[in-house]
Amino acid sequence: QQQVKQSPQSLIVQKGGISIINCAYENTAFDYFPWYQQFPGKGPALLIAIRPDVSEKKEGRFTISFNKSAKQFSLHIMDSQPGDSATYFCAASIRGTYKYIFGTGTRLKVLA
Amino acid sequence: SAVISQKPSRDICQRGTSLTIQCQVDSQVTMMFWYRQQPGQSLTLIATANQGSEATYESGFVIDKFPISRPNLTFSTLTVSNMSPEDSSIYLCSVSLAGTYEQYFGPGTRLTVT
Numbered sequence: 552q553q554q555v556k557q558s559p560q561s562l563i564v565q566k567g568g569i570s571i572i573n574c575a576y577e578n579t580a581f582d583y584f585p586w587y588q589q590f591p592g593k594g595p596a597l598l599i600a601i602r603p604d605v606s607e608k609k610e611g612r613f614t615i616s617f618n619k620s621a622k623q624f625s626l627h628i629m630d631s632q633p634g635d636s637a638t639y640f641c642a643a644s645i646r647g648t649y650k651y652i653f654g655t656g657t658r659l660k661v662l663a
Numbered sequence: 664s665a666v667i668s669q670k671p672s673r674d675i676c677q678r679g680t681s682l683t684i685q686c687q688v689d690s691q692v693t694m695m696f697w698y699r700q701q702p703g704q705s706l707t708l709i710a711t712a713n714q715g716s717e718a719t720y721e722s723g724f725v726i727d728k729f730p731i732s733r734p735n736l737t738f739s740t741l742t743v744s745n746m747s748p749e750d751s752s753i754y755l756c757s758v759s760l761a762g763t764y765e766q767y768f769g770p771g772t773r774l775t776v777t
Contacts, residue, residue, distance in 0.1 A: 583764040594768035
């Protein structure tokens with residue numbers, strides 16, 4: 552119940568395309584859902600986050616869609632660029648703990 | 664946000680020895696966490712570093728193996744004790760500012776145990 556399932560494991564997208572990464576969870580005690588971007592040799596960087604009372608949040612080219620009833624959330628990267636090539640992690644925080652459970656990661660490659 | 668530094672950035676250690684990793688933040692933060700990221704894998708929370716008291720460890724991690732200190736609101740250390748090759752990982756410090764769920768990560772310490 553503490554897991555966050557992430558898919559796909561890897562993704563190849565053409566430049567200018569839309570990258571979509573999905574996550575699903577079971578534990579209804581999760582109440583904060585961030586996405587992180589990690590380049591090789593670097594620490595994860597916070598991209599965007601959402602709470603379950605909001606169905607969508609957009610920041611620049613990055614959008615989170617959240618489906619509370621289905622217990623699913625996804626990251627959409629619009630107009631994907633080669634510089635977006637990185638590993639992306641979704642995460643979920645248990646209400647009141649501030650602790651994160653991370654998804655397994657998606658390795659994104661954007662072709663020039 | 665917060666700026667986080669870790670020392671060392673990488674190290675190669677002999678089996679059976681110990682390594683202490685330092686995490687320094689540029690501002691006072693409420694929560695500090697230590698994660699492990701094995702090569703090509705996701706992040707796993709080791710423990711929450713509590714200021715002035717013992718750290719809170721997650722299932723599968725024990726204080727004897729991963730002693731943690733947090734003497735003040737801007738600094739913490741993680742020691743990896745009696746190392747084996749299975750401890751080869753990236754160790755990451757993260758912080759959360761007061762009243763927020765956002766976590767900011769340091770650059771990580773890449774540890775190789777031979």
